[in-house]
Amino acid sequence: MSKQPISLDEALAGFDQVWSPRIVAFVNDYDVRVAKFAGEHVWHVHEHTDEFFLVLDGEIRIALRDGEEREVVLPKGSAFVVPRGVYHKPSSVDGASVLLFEPTGTLSVGDEHDPVPEHVDTTTGHVVA
Template sequence: MNPIDLTAALEGFDAPWSPRIIAYINNYDVRIAKFAGEHVWHVHEDTDEFFLVLSGEIEIGLREDAGERTVTLQQGQIFVVPRGTFHKPSSKLGASVLLVEPTGTLSVGDRHDDVPGHIDVTTGHVAV
C-alpha cells in the first residue's frame, strides 16, 4: 500500500454523484465524491453514513421524527447520518467529499425516491 494523494484522486474524475473507492478499512470503503446540485432522498437501513467535506460546502436534508431539517457542512467539517434516517445531500456550488460506508453500500440507499439521470446508482468505482 502506498500513500494516497486525495488531490490527484479527485482530479482523476469529473462526474458528480459517482463515488470512487480510494481505500478499504476492514469491511468499509473510503470513498471520495464530487457533489453538484441535488442527490435523491434515500435511507440506509442498516448503516450510518460518514461525510467529511474536503472542499466547498454541502447541505444534508434530514427527515427525522421531529420533522425535516438541514445541516450545512463547510470544508473540514464532518457529519454522520444515523442509520434509518432519510437524507438528501446537495451542493449549490459544488464540493468534494470523503465518505465511509460498508463495502457494497449502494449510493442511493436501500429505499429512495425516483433517481434522476445525473445520479450514478453504484456501490462505488475503484479509483484509478
C-alpha cells in the first residue's frame, strides 16, 4: 500500500469491472475497498461481520431480509451498515461508485449466497497498485 494519499477517483478510474472491489487501504484488520455497482449483485449473507457502504457517486439500493423483506435507498453521500447475519442484495439501476469497509479476507459474495452470475466477481478484493 502507498505511503502517500490515495485518490479514490484515480483508483476508480483504473478499472471498469462492476462488482469487483479494489482494496485501496488497510486499517488494522480491515480493508477499505472501492467498487463499481451496476445492475444486481446476488443475495448473500456475512455471518460474522457487518458490511459498511458509502456511496461516492450515483445511487444504490440494498434489498434486505431482516425479519421482513425491505429495501433501503442510498443516494450519493449516504452510508449504511448491513448487520452481520442479514441477507442482502445490492443493486444500482444507473451505476454507482461505492466505498466498502470490511474485515480483510471477506468474500464479496458472503458466507452463503444464491448462484453467482458471471458479472459478479467472487473475490476478497484486488489490491490497487
